[in-house]
Amino acid sequence: MLEPISLFKERYGDLRYFFAPMAGISDTVFRLLMRELGAQCVISELLSAEGLIRGGQRTRDMMQFDDRERPVGIQIFGHQKSSLAEAARIVEGEGADFVDLNLGCPVKKVVCDGGGAAWLKDPAKLGDLLETIKKGLRIPLTIKVRTGWDDSSKNVKEVVQVAAESGVSWVAIHGRTRAQGYCGHADWELIREVAIHSKIPVIGNGDIVTAEMAKKRIDEGYAHAVMIGRGALKNPWIFREILGEKFATKNFIPLIDRHFDLAIEKKDRHRAFLSLKKFLAWYAAGFPNSGKFRFELFQLENIDALRDHALTYFETIPESSKVEDNQPFLMGGHG
Numbered sequence: 001m002l003e004p005i006s007l008f009k010e011r012y013g014d015l016r017y018f019f020a021p022m023a024g025i026s027d028t029v030f031r032l033l034m035r036e037l038g039a040q041c042v043i044s045e046l047l048s049a050e051g052l053i054r055g056g057q058r059t060r061d062m063m064q065f066d067d068r069e070r071p072v073g074i075q076i077f078g079h080q081k082s083s084l085a086e087a088a089r090i091v092e093g094e095g096a097d098f099v100d101l102n103l104g105c106p107v108k109k110v111v112c113d114g115g116g117a118a119w120l121k122d123p124a125k126l127g128d129l130l131e132t133i134k135k136g137l138r139i140p141l142t143i144k145v146r147t148g149w150d151d152s153s154k155n156v157k158e159v160v161q162v163a164a165e166s167g168v169s170w171v172a173i174h175g176r177t178r179a180q181g182y183c184g185h186a187d188w189e190l191i192r193e194v195a196i197h198s199k200i201p202v203i204g205n206g207d208i209v210t211a212e213m214a215k216k217r218i219d220e221g222y223a224h225a226v227m228i229g230r231g232a233l234k235n236p237w238i239f240r241e242i243l244g245e246k247f248a249t250k251n252f253i254p255l256i257d258r259h260f261d262l263a264i265e266k267k268d269r270h271r272a273f274l275s276l277k278k279f280l281a282w283y284a285a286g287f288p289n290s291g292k293f294r295f296e297l298f299q300l301e302n303i304d305a306l307r308d309h310a311l312t313y314f315e316t317i318p319e320s321s322k323v324e325d326n327q328p329f330l331m332g333g334h335g
Contacts, residue, residue: 002196002201002221002223003224004016004224004225005201007169012040012070015040015041016225017226017242018040018042018043018225019034019035019227019228019232020043020205020232022229023045025229027044027062027275028064028066028266029259029275031043033262034232035068037239038245039239040239041072041073043100046075046116047075047077048077048078049076049078050080050083052091063090064094065094065096071097072096072097073097073099073100074091074094075102075144076099077102077110077115078115079114079115079118081132084133085132085135088137089137098169099133099139101130101141101143102116103119103143104117104144104145104174106178111178117149118178120153120155121149123155126159126162127165127166130162130167131167134168142168142169142171143168143171143172144205145159145173146176146177147173147174147175147190147191149179150178151177153177154177156194157194169201170200170203171202171203174186174205174206175206185207187206191206192220192223195224203225204226205227205229208231209234210235210241214231233279233282234282235250237250252314253314255283257307263275264303269302272303273303276303277297277298280297280310281297287317288317293313297309297310
């Protein structure tokens, strides 16, 4: 078993289990909910460095966090060294615990501009970027990467070495190449090989959908920590299960009430209404008549009707009726 991440040990203890940054999902509301449900560290959805510099209100709103989320990192992406360095300083000024640099996003509009996973194609250029950001930063810098651009250029070992030499505090590795997107299976053997020889901690990411899988990756020495994304959307209690809590049944009613209350607290009612729809669609995945439920919830016009519709649905279905549901919409939320 590899050592846990001890970067914030004095304030928050050792870190093993992270909630992943996912676009349109990892907002302050859901991050706070995940912290309440056992996640040991959370990271924001990816934010445009250029948007932060220009002071766009939407991007600034996405950067906001609650002290109850700590330790919390803000993830940024971009293609220009100077912009990323300035954006990192803005994040530091907001009081985040660390800056996370997205070097793994596979989405075309991001990589075509030279951001996200495109940085992996030139480790020397990446090293220059990381050193530049670190020079102007007092809080830790972390990165999230993929195993490489494609199967012919799996250079994650070199990337992690460059990161260590540049002063990066840890590297999260999604075990797929950029070319894979979210298809196929994450290469955990490669993650383990990198983690064993890395001079800095490695967080493994990809295909962890149960508490047993998460614990196995740690117990068998695949990584210093693991990062869970979609697994937490389909099973919001996954972090509590990892930490040893047993659930005879998983009651969605108090969970949904708490999610609504947090969303209304952090957003206005209209934005909370729009946001909650997609999370309810996730929660319903695999349950009987979930397709009908999802169709009906997107016909509703206000947040009170949405809450009533959700509570009525989940009050009528037993948790044991859930089955695996690999719906295409469940693959949203790149990060």
